[in-house]
Amino acid sequence: MLNKIKLNFIKMYVTTSLIILIGILIFGYTYPQKPYSDFLIHWNQGRYSSMYIKGGFLVYIYSIFSYLKFEASTAALIINSISWVVFSASCYPGALNYTNRRVDIAINNLIILITISFGYWWIAVASTVEVMTVHVAMLCAGLKIFIYANNKLKKIVGAVIVGLALSMRMQVIVALLFATIFYLIIFIIIYKKDVKKIIRKEYILAVLFSVAIGISIELFLRNQSNNQTEIEVMQRSQLYIGLINSDKKLPSCGAWSQEAINNAEKELNQSLFSIVEKFVEKESIVDISSIVVCKITRSMFSKFYVWWIPEAGVSQNGKEFNSIRSLYIAVEIVLNIIGRISICILLYLLFCKIDGIKLGYKIIIVSIFFGFMSVYALLEFNPRYQFQLVACLVFATGVALSSSGKNKLKAVI
Numbered sequence: 001m002l003n004k005i006k007l008n009f010i011k012m013y014v015t016t017s018l019i020i021l022i023g024i025l026i027f028g029y030t031y032p033q034k035p036y037s038d039f040l041i042h043w044n045q046g047r048y049s050s051m052y053i054k055g056g057f058l059v060y061i062y063s064i065f066s067y068l069k070f071e072a073s074t075a076a077l078i079i080n081s082i083s084w085v086v087f088s089a090s091c092y093p094g095a096l097n098y099t100n101r102r103v104d105i106a107i108n109n110l111i112i113l114i115t116i117s118f119g120y121w122w123i124a125v126a127s128t129v130e131v132m133t134v135h136v137a138m139l140c141a142g143l144k145i146f147i148y149a150n151n152k153l154k155k156i157v158g159a160v161i162v163g164l165a166l167s168m169r170m171q172v173i174v175a176l177l178f179a180t181i182f183y184l185i186i187f188i189i190i191y192k193k194d195v196k197k198i199i200r201k202e203y204i205l206a207v208l209f210s211v212a213i214g215i216s217i218e219l220f221l222r223n224q225s226n227n228q229t230e231i232e233v234m235q236r237s238q239l240y241i242g243l244i245n246s247d248k249k250l251p252s253c254g255a256w257s258q259e260a261i262n263n264a265e266k267e268l269n270q271s272l273f274s275i276v277e278k279f280v281e282k283e284s285i286v287d288i289s290s291i292v293v294c295k296i297t298r299s300m301f302s303k304f305y306v307w308w309i310p311e312a313g314v315s316q317n318g319k320e321f322n323s324i325r326s327l328y329i330a331v332e333i334v335l336n337i338i339g340r341i342s343i344c345i346l347l348y349l350l351f352c353k354i355d356g357i358k359l360g361y362k363i364i365i366v367s368i369f370f371g372f373m374s375v376y377a378l379l380e381f382n383p384r385y386q387f388q389l390v391a392c393l394v395f396a397t398g399v400a401l402s403s404s405g406k407n408k409l410k411a412v413i
Helices: 002-030 037-047 058-067 072-091 101-124 131-147 152-168 171-190 201-224 228-244 258-266 272-282 285-301 308-316 322-352 359-378 383-402
Strands: none
Touching: 002 072, 002 101, 037 058, 058 072, 058 131, 072 101, 072 131, 072 383, 101 322, 101 383, 131 152, 131 383, 152 171, 152 201, 171 201, 171 359, 171 383, 228 258, 228 272, 228 285, 228 359, 285 359, 322 359, 322 383, 359 383
């Protein structure tokens, strides 16, 4: 019976991933999106590196398609389709097989539901020059290669891919830093473990190596850019939007505002440390806490929506999106709820109902969550930024599940 369950899961996972891929191709072809806002920045950078502002290694990926004279929407559709294949393959946890038939079936179904809900978000940005899709695909692929590598060369390849992914979203480096701090605090303070026993030297070196690659690419591209002022404003605006000029109430706390951008530009001649110092002196602990609590609440409970991306992009392309807008939003809302509930149930089963999962895996999952929440609490927050958190949680959960019970793959953690 268990073998039949395993076979059914493999068929369901592959079929679901293929259906999502077909949805990406159909939606992207039917509703091509001209790049605008940040998406236009990413596309222009691919053509002219001197225009660089942000996006890291994504510049080089799109530069190939720009050189070959592809339209932006066509290039994005190809890249996002490939990214989905890479992501779904990287997050595949193996043919799960525990000792409890009901738990097996429940976990398999939850993974399928999460794949559907996450894939639906991917469909919305099918032909958008979006950094998130490529970023999470490469991040998960690199981690997958590194974790299951059986030789040094594969480990290096995995670490390099992770570094390339980190260059695209520098915030993730900060999130991983916070996650590492939480990981150490939990193990050292709560479980009284020796640092040498919980973190191997090779992991420290791999993390430093990947971070160094990410930062090096970012610095190299910045040095080539003619937009030094825009880069500095963009950097500072994250803190202005997220904290210094943030609203204190839902639903706009931590949301983008022109006022924050203007203030960041006006105060470029002041050190960021002095600006933060003034902010702390001016605002009470209660006010600062209210901003942080509001932003965490918003990041936890606000809907993950991406429907506005195709609506804005398609309208610029002269295509009619309103005919399916209501249906698209309705489905997105339902899948958003299903996805969140499924993740919560899956994590409950992982923590409470499955034997054989090492404590370290569970702590990693908790640390990832708190790491991203710390970034959301301090910097700008946009609902689509949850792409990163959900992707990392899904990947980490898949690794944990693959290493338990009868599944045991030879993970290096």
